[in-house]
Amino acid sequence: MGYPGRPMATSFAALIFRPAEIPDRALSQGFAVALGGWDVASPRLLVAALPGLPGYSAAYYSSGEPSAGAGDELDHLIELFEDELSPPVAVLDAAAELGRPGATVFALVYSEEILHDDGWRLEASGFLRYFVREGEEGLEAGVETPDRSDLVEIAVDLPESAAEQEEREAIDRAIRPHRGSTFLADELGAPVLGALMAGLFAPERRVEVRLVEPGPASIAAEMARLNRVLRREDGRGAPAPPAPVRGVAPPATYEAFVRAYDWADPADPEDLYRELAIGAIEGTLRFLREGELRGHERDPAWEAAAGRALYPIARLLGSSLGGGAAQRATIALGPDGERLWLVRDGASAAPAGPTFGELLRYLSLGWSRRTDAEEDLIGALMLRARLRSLAG
Known part of the structure; x- marks a missing residue:
């Protein structure tokens, strides 16, 4: 038996959290890590306080893809939140990195168009999940933890003459104890679904989904991180302003x-970063010195790149594993101060893949012993950079 869908049906995926435990930066980085390998160019993350649940807010995620139909969007939400590296898992990792290791988050993926009501509680020690959904053979309910997974079919006996409203009411009674939203209401001690519906239509702000924040302050923080990893000194030998x-x-x-x-x-006079592989940046990198910048100033071949407002910051040499001279290029920074470009022969420019901040984070992670969460982060950095470099 299928579930009779509702007209004007609502579908959403929401992360429920305490702002005191999960800052916006953890939301931003966590969702970015979870989306690292997904071809989603403009994800949207809207945050609202939840009425009736003091101290809790919800972050509502959508792909932001204008061409995605309702069914495709729901499929994406379900697959993303069921992934091993789901947004709640990655957000918890990001919160721990920011000094909030004891956080608990909840998640709900919900649809009235088809029956899908999937609730999660997640913390560092594990997770508990309750759900009902439309399976291949009919309605099914499940409970899942890291150690077990139970799935049962839900049978509803109705006479053939039952009206649609009677059918809906009978199904609702049968599935209510198994719903993810029922589980979350028990966990949080208050009705959840109504609060989430209210927040969905009254968001307070948007959180940009980013692996690394843009801007000078973020670059300074990334450089401090890299210097710590390499046991270097901040600003040693810094030249005059470029x-x-x-x-x-x-x-x-x-x-x-x-x-x-x-x-x-x-300890490292050559200052070479060898065997890099992030987006189109493959090989050995060295940041340009003052004299090399003056060389670009004198080089007429750089005029075309300058016409695109590109500023040279590093040179890329071929990999010793076989890249050779064909890989030589200049890495340039775009006028937004964020996007990186590969410039060959001073003329042709192509997206490098990572942003400036992402490149610096990749370098610091590449030269350090990584935790599992940092492995996920460097993987997301590489996947996202690859997608951008291929998109052109």
């Missing part, structure tokens, strides 16, 4: 980088 290159002023993010980078590490 000058314009063929009329293009250095972005503020690059100025922050120059102030914070260790330009004179006696």
Whole structure:
């Protein structure tokens, strides 16, 4: 027996959390990590306080894909939240990285169009999940933990003459104890579904989904992280503020980088980052020195790149594993101070893949012993960069 869908049906995926435990940065990074391998260019994350649940808010996720039909969007929500590295798992990891290791989050993926009511409680020690859904053979309910998974069919006996309303009421009675929303109401001590519906239509703010935040302050923080990992000193040997290159002023993010980078590490005078593989950046990287920037200023071949307001920041050499001279390129920073470009022969420019901040985080993770959560993060950085570089 199928579930009679409702007209004007609502579907959503929401993460329920305490803002005191889960800051916006954990939401932003966590969802970005979970989406690392998904081809979702403009994800939307809207946050609202939940009426009737003091101290709790909900983050509502959608793909932001205008071409996605309701069915495709629901399929995406279900698959994403059932993934091993789901948004709730990645958000908990991000919160722990930010010094909030004891957080608990809840999640609900819900649809009235088809029957899907999937509720989760997640914490560092594990998870508990209750759900009802339409399976291949009819309605089914399940309970899942890290150690067990139970699935049963739900049978509803009705006479053939039963009206649609009678059928709906009978099914609702049969599935109510198994619903994810019922489980969450018991966990939180208050009705959840109505509160989530109210928050869905009255969001307070949008949280941008980003692996690494943009802006000069974020670049300075990423450089401090990289210097700690490499046991370097902040700003050692820093040159004068960088000058314009063929009329293009250095972005503020690059100025922050120059102030914070260790330009004179006696333990590593070559200052080479070898065997990189993130997006189209493959090989050995070295950040440009003051004299090399002046060389680009004098080089007429850089005029085309300057016409696109690109500012050179590093050179990329071929990999010793076989990249060779064909891989030589200049890495340039776009006018937004965030996007990186690969420029060959001073003319052709293609997206490098990572943002400036993502490249710096990749470097710090690449030169450190990583936790499981950091493995997930570096994997997401590489996947997202690859998708961007291929998209062009």
